[in-house]
Each structure stands twice: as C-alpha cells, then as structure tokens.
Amino acid sequence: MNKTKYLAGIILLILTVIPFTLFSQSETPVEGRAVWFHGSLFEDDEKEATLHMKELLDKYSEIGINTLFCYYTMMDQHNRKWDYLEVLLKGAHERNIKVHVNFCPGGGVKLEGEIKEHPEWLIMGTKSEMYTNLNLAHPDAREYIKRKIKAALKYDIDGIHLDYIRFKINQGFSYDKATCEAFKKVSGYSPFEGKFDSGSMIWSEWLRWNAEQVTILVREIKEIMDKSGKDVLLGVDVFSDGDAAKVLIGQDWKLWAEEGLVDIICPMQYTNNADMFRRSVKEAVKATKGKCLLYPGIACHSSHNTNTPEGVVQEVIVAREEGADGVTFFSGFSLTDEFMNKLKSSVFK
Numbered sequence: 001m002n003k004t005k006y007l008a009g010i011i012l013l014i015l016t017v018i019p020f021t022l023f024s025q026s027e028t029p030v031e032g033r034a035v036w037f038h039g040s041l042f043e044d045d046e047k048e049a050t051l052h053m054k055e056l057l058d059k060y061s062e063i064g065i066n067t068l069f070c071y072y073t074m075m076d077q078h079n080r081k082w083d084y085l086e087v088l089l090k091g092a093h094e095r096n097i098k099v100h101v102n103f104c105p106g107g108g109v110k111l112e113g114e115i116k117e118h119p120e121w122l123i124m125g126t127k128s129e130m131y132t133n134l135n136l137a138h139p140d141a142r143e144y145i146k147r148k149i150k151a152a153l154k155y156d157i158d159g160i161h162l163d164y165i166r167f168k169i170n171q172g173f174s175y176d177k178a179t180c181e182a183f184k185k186v187s188g189y190s191p192f193e194g195k196f197d198s199g200s201m202i203w204s205e206w207l208r209w210n211a212e213q214v215t216i217l218v219r220e221i222k223e224i225m226d227k228s229g230k231d232v233l234l235g236v237d238v239f240s241d242g243d244a245a246k247v248l249i250g251q252d253w254k255l256w257a258e259e260g261l262v263d264i265i266c267p268m269q270y271t272n273n274a275d276m277f278r279r280s281v282k283e284a285v286k287a288t289k290g291k292c293l294l295y296p297g298i299a300c301h302s303s304h305n306t307n308t309p310e311g312v313v314q315e316v317i318v319a320r321e322e323g324a325d326g327v328t329f330f331s332g333f334s335l336t337d338e339f340m341n342k343l344k345s346s347v348f349k
Contacts, residue, residue: 032295032326033348034067034266035060036102036163036237039084041332046082053091056332061095063340063348067295068092069161069235069266069328071102072152089156100159100235101152105145105217107164108132114144123168124176126192135174136167136250137182137213142220149221159233159263160225166214166239166249173210173250183209211250215261222261235264237297240280242267242287257288265292266328269315270299272307277315281322293325301334309342316347 041056042049060068072085085101092099109115109132115122121141123131134141149160167173173191180190187205194202218236225232238253239245246252256262265288269280281296288294298315300307307315312329319327329335 029325030066031064031320032067032264032293032328033063033065034069034295034326034328035065035335036297036328036331037068037070038332039070039072039088042084044080046080046087049084050087050091053088057091057095057097059337059340060097063344065097067098067100067158067326067328069100069102069163069237071104071163085155085157093156098158100161100233101155101157102161102163102237103145103149103152104164105162106133106136106166106168106214109134118144120176120178123172123174124179125172126175126196128175131168131172133168133172135176135179136217137174137179137210138176142217145217146220146224149224153225153228153230153232157232159235160221161235161237161264162218162221163237165218165236166245166251167210169249171207171248173206207247207250211246211252214250215252215255218256218261233263234261235266235295236262237266237268240267240269240284242283254287257291260291262292264295266295266297268297268299268302268330270297270302270304270330272305272311274311274314274318278318278322281319281324285323289323295326295328296324297328297330299330299334300336300339302330309339312339313342313346316343320347 042052068088070085070088089099111132118140119130121134121138121144123133123135125131134145136142152160173179175191180192183206184190187202187209189202189205191202191206194200194206196203198204222234225234236253236256238251239249242252242254246254253265257265265284267280267284269277271277284294284296296315296319298307298312298319299305300312316327
C-alpha cells in the first residue's frame with residue numbers, strides 16, 4: 001500500500017469513528033427542576049438573610065432543584081443596602097443551581113422614577129382610564145424594559161426569564177392616542193372604528209397587531225442577549241392555553257417556540273386535576289418539542305388552586321410521562337418542607 005492510500009484510509013477512519021463517539025454516547029439531558037423564587041422570602045438584614053438563604057438552598061440541593069427563576073430587579077431588592085442578587089448567585093452557584101433573573105414587562109409597576117416622568121408609557125383604557133401596567137406596544141416603554149435587562153446581564157446570571165410577558169387579562173390593550181395612531185398607520189383604521197367583538201375584521205386585526213407588539217419585544221430581548229456574548233438562556237412564563245393566550249392577552253407563545261425565540265417555556269398549569277394537567281402538558285409538548293425546553297408549572301398553592309404533596313408528585317409523574325423536559329414549582333413561598341420531603345422520598349429520591 002502506498003503512503004497516500006494509507007493516509008487516506010486513516011483519515012477516513014477518523015472521520016467515521018469521531019462523530020460516532022461524540023454523538024452516539026451523549027449524556028442523557030438533565031431534568032429541569034425549577035422554582036419561581038422571590039427575594040421577599042428573606043429578611044432585609046444581610047446576615048439573617050444570608051443564613052436563611054443558605055438553609056433554603058441546601059434543602060433545594062437535596063432534592064435536585066437546579067434552576068431558580070428569581071424575581072429581582074423590579075420588585076425584590078426592596079430597601080436593602082446590600083446586593084441581594086449577588087449573594088444569591090454566590091450561594092446558588094456553589095450548589096450548582098442556576099439563577100435566571102425574572103422580569104415582569106406587562107405586570108404592575110410603581111409610579112416612580114422614569115415611569116412617573118413618562119405616564120404615556122402606561123396602559124390607557126377605552127374611557128381614558130389609566131392603569132399601572134406598561135404598554136408593551138409603546139416603543140419607549142419597551143426601551144425602558146430593555147435597559148433593565150441590560151443591567152441584569154452585568155451579573156453572572158444564567159438566564160433572563162420573562163413573566164407577565166403579555167397585556168392585561170381580557171384584552172387589556174392600550175387605547176392611548178399614540179398606540180391607536182400606530183395601529184392606524186399599518187391597518188388604515190382606529191380600533192374604535194370596529195365593534196369590540198370577533199365579528200369585526202378591524203377588531204380581529206387589532207388583536208393580531210397587539211400580539212405582534214409583544215412578540216417584537218421578545219425578539220428585541222433575544223437580540224440583546226445574543227449580542228451580550230454571554231451564555232444565557234431566555235425563558236418565558238405563559239398561560240397554559242396558547243391559542244386563548246394569543247387572543248386574550250397578546251401572548252403568542254406557540255409562535256415564539258416555532259421561531260426559536262425562547263429557550264425555555266413554562267406554561268402555568270395550575271390545577272389539582274391530573275387529567276386536565278395531562279391534557280395541557282400534552283398540548284404544550286406538541287407545540288414545543290424539539291424547539292425549546294418545556295418546564296410545566298406546578299402550583300403547590302396559587303390563586304387558582306391549593307394542591308397537596310401527593311398531588312404535586314402525581315403531576316411531576318405526568319409531566320415525565322408526557323415528555324416534558326422538567327417542571328417548575330410555584331413558588332418559593334409555598335414549596336414548603338412538607339412538599340419537599342414528599343418529593344425527596346418519591347419522584348426526586
């Protein structure tokens with residue numbers, strides 16, 4: 001065999017064996033075990049809070065909690081003179097727990113600082129009543145949100161998570177002059193020119209346009225994260241029914257999955273009914289499978305249900321059976337020792 005043929009044979013062997021080695025022996029993906037986590041769980045005193053935080057993170061570590069969706073910038077720093085997020089990051093990372101900072105773009109805001117100076121950023125109702133929610137269709141309001149996210153990216157965080165990435169419930173869009181004019185520029189109509197029902201083509205276009213504004217914000221946030229150069233994931237908390245969410249609150253999360261705009265979707269499937277939970281998870285898996293991670297939201301206690309440790313365990317089992325990538329527990333307040341002990345002795349044994 002001449003030297004050229006010998007070398008060609010060696011190269012062919014390498015090209016054949018290496019891909020097989022890399023991809024056929026890949027590790028099984030780690031199950032996501034997340035908690036929606038509030039800074040108000042802890043005392044304002046740094047020493048007391050740090051000790052309390054250490055105790056809770058140790059308990060989480062024992063049952064395999066590996067992700068915290070941490071509300072911080074908009075609501076949980078309080079009047080602390082120490083950096084709550086920095087302390088949490090240190091404690092969590094020491095236990096191999098990832099921290100994703102949670103923002104609430106469409107949630108309630110305090111009328112202070114920049115927001116107080118710019119009331120035009122807020123939602124205005126059909127009768128000119130004002131609400132303390134940012135209008136996600138207003139470009140300047142979106143810029144305000146993005147500035148907050150850029151500030152969070154200065155920390156050693158593992159992701160950005162978006163809760164309230166939507167308008168107010170029951171089609172609570174904004175009817176201020178600027179928003180109506182922006183809609184008219186692309187549609188030729190004011191939303192007031194159509195009847196407020198789905199039989200109106202103008203109204204249906206208004207619903208679609210508002211959902212598009214939320215999607216624009218998600219795209220803009222994703223772009224900021226991609227340009228940051230940091231290895232961070234983008235997650236979203238969404239209403240369980242994707243089709244209803246698109247119409248009622250402008251939250252087109254099925255599209256976000258389809259376009260690859262988000263890395264993690266957490267449908268808030270808060271119910272004690274295992275069959276209802278299964279149907280919802282099955283539909284979410286169908287919408288997201290292979291496009292992003294799905295961590296169904298299981299509530300120990302919420303405004304919609306009060307579960308039992310046995311019920312929570314059953315829903316973890318259902319999520320696994322239906323092919324979800326993990327689960328998210330609501331919340332740090334209600335995931336008590338009783339629930340954690342039951343999880344530890346069963347599905348998280």
